[in-house]
Amino acid sequence: MLRRIGHLGIAVKDLDAAVKIYRDTLGLELAGIEEVAEQKVRVAMFPVGESRLELLASTAPDGPIAKHIEKKGEGIQHVAFVVDDLEKTLAEFKARGVPLIDEKPRIGAGGHRIAFVHPKGTAGILVELTELDHA
Numbered sequence: 130m131l132r133r134i135g136h137l138g139i140a141v142k143d144l145d146a147a148v149k150i151y152r153d154t155l156g157l158e159l160a161g162i163e164e165v166a167e168q169k170v171r172v173a174m175f176p177v178g179e180s181r182l183e184l185l186a187s188t189a190p191d192g193p194i195a196k197h198i199e200k201k202g203e204g205i206q207h208v209a210f211v212v213d214d215l216e217k218t219l220a221e222f223k224a225r226g227v228p229l230i231d232e233k234p235r236i237g238a239g240g241h242r243i244a245f246v247h248p249k250g251t252a253g254i255l256v257e258l259t260e261l262d263h264a
């Protein structure tokens with residue numbers, strides 16, 4: 130079961146410029162910035178209530194965020210839902226014919242286990258599943 134939205138991932142070209150907007154103009158609190166080398170991305174985290182925004186900037190021209198921006202421009206790149214049991218949810222989705230990018234959990238930002246659902250099965254939005262959130 131999808132419990133709540135853990136975070137929204139927003140693809141940006143310039144992380145420092147985007148951080149300025151979300152922190153200084155919108156007034157959100159920057160919780161931290163971390164690099165996820167495997168995803169070739171730097172992530173700035175802004176808690177908002179029980180959820181958070183993650184600004185995602187590519188650290189390499191061939192990274193997934195760079196490719197996303199090339200195809201679709203800046204903007205929401207993925208929605209992350211918090212679930213009770215990642216394996217169970219993946220098995221349920223698989224049984225219902227949902228196309229999965231990850232049939233088994235991988236390690237995402239913050240060292241937490243995550244899995245991605247293919248956007249072709251979710252009306253064009255990349256869906257991430259997480260058990261815990263780390264805002």
Ligand code: CO
Nearest residue numbers: 138207209257
């Ligand atoms: Co995410």
